[in-house]
Amino acid sequence: MVEAGEIYALLGGNGAGKSTTLLSFLGFLSPSSGHVRINGKDVNYDITAARNVIAYLPESASLYEHLNAHENIHYFLQLSGSSASQEDINTALDQVSLVVDARQRKLSEYSKGMRQKVAIALAILRDTEILLLDEPTSGLDPSAIDEFHQLIRSLADTGKIVLMVTHDVYGACQVADKIGLLQNGVLVGEFMANEGSIDTETVHKAFSSNSSPS
Amino acid sequence: MTTLSSIKLIKKIWLIAANEWQYWLRSHLSLGATGIFLVLILTTSFLTTAHMDSENHLRSHQQSEAEETFLSQPDRHPHRMVHYGHYLFRTPAPLAIFDPGLDPVTGQAIFLEGHHQNSVMFAESTASADLGGLSWLNPALVYQLFAPLVLLLVGHSSVVREREAAGLLPLLALGISPHTLVFGKALALLLFSLLLLIPLLISSTMAFMSGESSMTLLLLFLNYAIYIAIWVVLTLLVSIAFTKRSTVLAAMTGLWFSFSLVLPSIAVSITADTVPVAGKIETDLAMLSSLRKLGDGHNANDPAFQQLRADVLKKYNVERIEDLPVNFRGIVAMEGEQKLTKVLNEFANLRMAAELSQTEHLADYGWLTPMLAITVISRTLAGTDLAHYHRFQREAEAVRLAFVQGLNRAHIETLSYEDDINRNKNEDAWQRARVDAANWQVLDAFQFNTASLTERINSASPSIRILLAWLIALLGLLLWSCKRVMP
Structure with a gap:
């Protein structure tokens, strides 16, 4: 329990x-x-x-490499039936300390740690x-x-x-x-x-x- | 399912489809393959349209020139006009700009004359160029052969990509069902297919302006959409079935080779062996033997026409053919032509039936590969199939018989028997054996048209059923295989 x-x-x-x-x-x-x-x-x-x-975070955050952090969060939020403004997304990304410069870059350029941060920001925004x-x-x-x-x-x-x-x-x-x-x-x-x-x-x-x- | 949950579901499917498009728009492979395909289809569409347009003008021009030449002949002996002959030209169907079908490999012109059913021949020397090089590439073939290739290059990773990147579990954990995911991927690929079909719409618009019915064009579009949808479903099925992108790509390439190149070739070989069609020399020899029994229509004293002579003398109640009010030599020519045509048509019908039977047998192989089914449907609806080639031959034969018998009628009614048999005695007799050129008005302007839509649909319906069966079976398989979309 x-x-x-x-x-x-x-x-x-x-x-x-x-x-x-x-x-x-x-x-x-x-x-x-x-x-x-x-x-x-x-x-x-x-x-x-x-x-x-439930918000589930796998071993390696399975987000889309062809999208940037904002696009990934926006997409998965919509799929889960939630939504968030750009401001909310930025706040969540601030919370996980993802550097601002990286947010518009595609995830294919991210390190594993940065991807985990995006996944956690997503979990924060899903508010499960x-x-x-x-x-x-x-x-x-x-x-x-x-x-x-x-x-x-x-x-x-x-x-x-x-x-x-x-x-x-x-x-x-x-x-x-x-x-x-x-x-x-x-x-x-x-x-x-x-x-x-x-x-x-x-x-x-x-x-x-x-x-x-x- | 409530309306609200249905809307949510549709929204999710759209989202997945939109994301797939976003992936393709950022993928060099997808952009490259699509770009190459669009360049290829637009180029072949332009070249085929330009070629067919020029052929259409050329053949129409040659047709009216042939008619003018025939009608402008001076006073002559009517039987000389029978042998002077006339040309008919097969103008391409409006949809030949999309699918020329058999046009480049069958003749386009035929020489009509008395006592012979000549073979259809190529109208101009440049037509021989149609048989070589890359000229076989046309928009229909590009769709049949290369659209599936582009689809597999673009769509092969749809599901397996998620699996390979361990993305299935997070997606499904969000509450997305396997069916929703697969439908989203399918929607993306179907929308992509519509993009591929835009050049077909352009060709259809041009065919519509050339007189093709909108219903034919709609049917053609729908059948190509079904054909491409079959490849969409196949691509998704293979993408679901395997766990590695490279395996999916190899399997899809194998399927493409089999369906598009190997199986059609095997089907053609088997059909040629199992449903043989007699060669021209063999047929001509058999026909010649039957024709010899008919008698010589040029010789009024040929024993083959003794009964005719007796019947005609009795009809006009005279003792000698010289006393007839009509020219007996013309009657013999007309009767001879009628009998000869009957034999020629019997052989021609047998040959056409054998050729059609071969084509129908080949069409049955559509159950093995959808490419054969769409090939048959495309040519049939475009009016460029074997049946239309036969239709041209039958129409040409009807024109031949009508003009020959029209001239024979002039021979019977406007030239006396005496003048006719004495025509070689001197110059005056030669002049008297000529009839007025007004009698050459036995030709109607000829324009080859495609069969009615109903006829074309009837011819294409077995293959349309095959294509639909492919789609339904594969859709069933896709629904069943959705359960494999698990982490």
């Missing part, structure tokens, strides 16, 4: 089921057992309603209750990771639920409120990140892909 205003990091090794869990939240996969609930309602009961409250982040810091340099963590924190502080999957234990401890350890599709442990209560043995086990959940 993830509460409003909380950042929940789901940790696990390759094949642990992290991305599968996210796909279950989006209704693309059904859990083999148990339920996925958003606001108390089963996701599969009304997939469209579930997707409307939930943010699902799939390996959001993978491939980012340390300063970009710090910047990203600050952004995520500021979004959570506005009451949004952030669920991120990652294999970056250190990063998760830095940004998350709560950490879940996933192994072979099973949650094998859950810790409060700020209490220093992480059981390193369990973490080690969770990242060992061949071990069975205890």
